Amino acid sequence: MRISPDYSKEFEKIADAYEKSGGDVSNLIDKRVASIIISGDKILGLNNVDGVEIEAGKQEMGVWAKIKILKGKKILMPIHLCTGYLGDEGEQHINFEFTIEDGASVDFISHCSFPTSKHLTHKMTAIIKIGKNASMTYSDAHFHSENGGVTLISDTHAVVDEGGKYMNSFELTRTRVGKLTVKMDVDLKAGAVADLESKVRGKSDDEISIKESLGLNGKGAHGIAKSKIVATEKTRARIVNEAFGNAPYSKGHIECTEITSGDNVDVATLPVLKVTNDLSELTHEASIGRINSKQLDTIMAKGMTEEEATEFIIKGILN
Amino acid sequence: MLELRDIYLELGGKSILKKLNMKFDEGKRYTILGNNGTGKSTIANMIIGVEGYTPQKGKIYLNDQDITDLGISQRAMLGITIAFQESVRFDGIKVIDYLTLGGKLKKSMDEMKESLKLVGLNQDYLKRYVDNSLSGGERKRIELASVYMLSPKYVILDEPDSGIDMMSIETINVIISNLRKRGATVITITHREEIALESDYTYLICSGLVLKEGTPADISEYYKAMCDLCDHPNDIQSNDNIQLVSEKGQL
Numbered sequence: 403m404r405i406s407p408d409y410s411k412e413f414e415k416i417a418d419a420y421e422k423s424g425g426d427v428s429n430l431i432d433k434r435v436a437s438i439i440i441s442g443d444k445i446l447g448l449n450n451v452d453g454v455e456i457e458a459g460k461q462e463m464g465v466w467a468k469i470k471i472l473k474g475k476k477i478l479m480p481i482h483l484c485t486g487y488l489g490d491e492g493e494q495h496i497n498f499e500f501t502i503e504d505g506a507s508v509d510f511i512s513h514c515s516f517p518t519s520k521h522l523t524h525k526m527t528a529i530i531k532i533g534k535n536a537s538m539t540y541s542d543a544h545f546h547s548e549n550g551g552v553t554l555i556s557d558t559h560a561v562v563d564e565g566g567k568y569m570n571s572f573e574l575t576r577t578r579v580g581k582l583t584v585k586m587d588v589d590l591k592a593g594a595v596a597d598l599e600s601k602v603r604g605k606s607d608d609e610i611s612i613k614e615s616l617g618l619n620g621k622g623a624h625g626i627a628k629s630k631i632v633a634t635e636k637t638r639a640r641i642v643n644e645a646f647g648n649a650p651y652s653k654g655h656i657e658c659t660e661i662t663s664g665d666n667v668d669v670a671t672l673p674v675l676k677v678t679n680d681l682s683e684l685t686h687e688a689s690i691g692r693i694n695s696k697q698l699d700t701i702m703a704k705g706m707t708e709e710e711a712t713e714f715i716i717k718g719i720l721n
Numbered sequence: 722m723l724e725l726r727d728i729y730l731e732l733g734g735k736s737i738l739k740k741l742n743m744k745f746d747e748g749k750r751y752t753i754l755g756n757n758g759t760g761k762s763t764i765a766n767m768i769i770g771v772e773g774y775t776p777q778k779g780k781i782y783l784n785d786q787d788i789t790d791l792g793i794s795q796r797a798m799l800g801i802t803i804a805f806q807e808s809v810r811f812d813g814i815k816v817i818d819y820l821t822l823g824g825k826l827k828k829s830m831d832e833m834k835e836s837l838k839l840v841g842l843n844q845d846y847l848k849r850y851v852d853n854s855l856s857g858g859e860r861k862r863i864e865l866a867s868v869y870m871l872s873p874k875y876v877i878l879d880e881p882d883s884g885i886d887m888m889s890i891e892t893i894n895v896i897i898s899n900l901r902k903r904g905a906t907v908i909t910i911t912h913r914e915e916i917a918l919e920s921d922y923t924y925l926i927c928s929g930l931v932l933k934e935g936t937p938a939d940i941s942e943y944y945k946a947m948c949d950l951c952d953h954p955n956d957i958q959s960n961d962n963i964q965l966v967s968e969k970g971q972l
Contacts, residue, residue: 695772696809699769699771699772699805700864703802705802705822706794707794710825718812718813721813
């Protein structure tokens with residue numbers, strides 16, 4: 403990938419934030435790896451490989467990008483998406499459109515870094531179309547500033563065609579959250595599979611709102627939506643997991659685990675199951691509460707303090 | 722020496738342990754024997770300092786230092802630990818991290834393999850998670866390996882044979898023997914007299930009291946004869962009789 407000389411300094415800063423957030427910069431500059439690097443409303447770099455077509459451009463307060471994986475192509479090396487904002491305040495709008503054509507398969511690794519933002523609103527919308535027997539995995543890790551000044555609004559709509567697979571993971575566990583609103587709905591056709599997982603750790607006065615929705619609309623569609631939330635101090639969390647069994651032999655499972663620590667947390671979870679076809683099968687699990695005292699006792703009996711044991715167990719839960 | 726002196730413990734307004742006196746010398750092997758529900762695990766929880774198990778009367782001493790008010794972590798740092806009867810699961814934590822407490826314990830790969838081998842597991846388990854992908858028996862073995870890695874001074878093994886498929890008393894004895902080689906005093910809690918037979922000294926518990934204490938052979942014989950058939954281990958009405966028996970040391 404070539405970085406425009408105009409953007410070389412900005413790339414260095416983004417690359418630095420990317421590395422601090424766990425990314426491997428070598429992937430961003432490797433010609434064999436498809437990637438796009440976005441900073442604010444600028445596209446610092448973009449690389450295509452065989453079978454991948456990425457187009458991108460500026461838009462008001464941000465960037466749009468259309469990513470297409472051509473029919474039948476198996477992209478062996480994950481596509482890297484690096485999004486960042488280096489300013490103290492502002493607004494960033496990112497619009498993604500993913501098209502995974504029939505029989506194609508691809509993995510995406512996305513890092514979003516807002517390391518210093520004091521007042522930033524990041525809005526991301528994604529429209530995902532996964533073709534027949536195609537497969538897409540999307541791993542999205544976020545790294546926000548520690549002052550809680552990031553507001554993240556993410557809205558994803560995915561359609562998975564017959565026999566297609568969609569795996570999505572969202573993770574915001576290493577830094578403050580700020581204010582987070584994630585909305586994701588997936589429309590699953592016959593024999594399609596979706597696996598959604600969100601892991602978020604809130605502290606101070608972070609606000610977390612997640613709504614994941616599985617539409618099991620095709621015969622034999624399967625879907626799982628799991629949320630794992632750790633809420634500490636004054637964190638407020640609202641989690642809604644939904645599954646709609648609208649087709650015969652479809653199966654859905656939703657699960658929410660919320661671990662609380664502190665007297666001032668305010669957390670809630672709402673599982674919604676609705677069946678309109680009596681051959682559909684839906685299940686859910688939900689739990690809210692402190693870390694199991696037996697787990698704490700077991701670890702503390704090995705010489706860890708309560709704080710160390712709590713951290714050890716939480717890291718596992720969010721692993 | 723670890724010593725319990727004149728312990729009285731109530732839980733939820735109910736008297737559980739009464740005038741309990743026990744001594745555990747360094748490097749020896751002890752058994753706390755008794756039927757289910759007689760207070761054995763309560764004694765274990767009290768010794769290790771589980772919250773809510775502080776005695777209302779009496780003291781716990783470690784080498785003449787009063788540790789009654791110390792918490793579970795503080796007592797663990799003094800070398801007192803436990804393998805609980807039921808090994809809980811830990812989602813997302815690999816065996817390798819569990820054995821080293823996430824790197825807090827500086828242990829070599831060889832030491833980890835040795836501890837797993839001791840409990841009948843191979844090194845492939847290091848990559849596995851201590852969650853419900855392991856059976857209760859496998860988690861129990863991992864717990865015993867973890868305790869071995871700690872090189873404790875005093876370790877309580879609460880019903881070490883429960884929930885372990887195919888783990889024989891011989892295997893448990895090997896684990897205990899290795900713990901002792903590392904300098905541990907091992908206190909085994911059990912309701913099986915054949916496990917007690919291997920110890921240096923045995924306490925027989927009934928209704929929260931030390932009913933009898935002494936050599937494993939004597940206590941096991943008594944237990945087999947008297948307690949196997951007993952249908953009132955926690956019968957409050959029989960407490961007075963048990964108190965009397967405890968004081969006299971015989972029925």
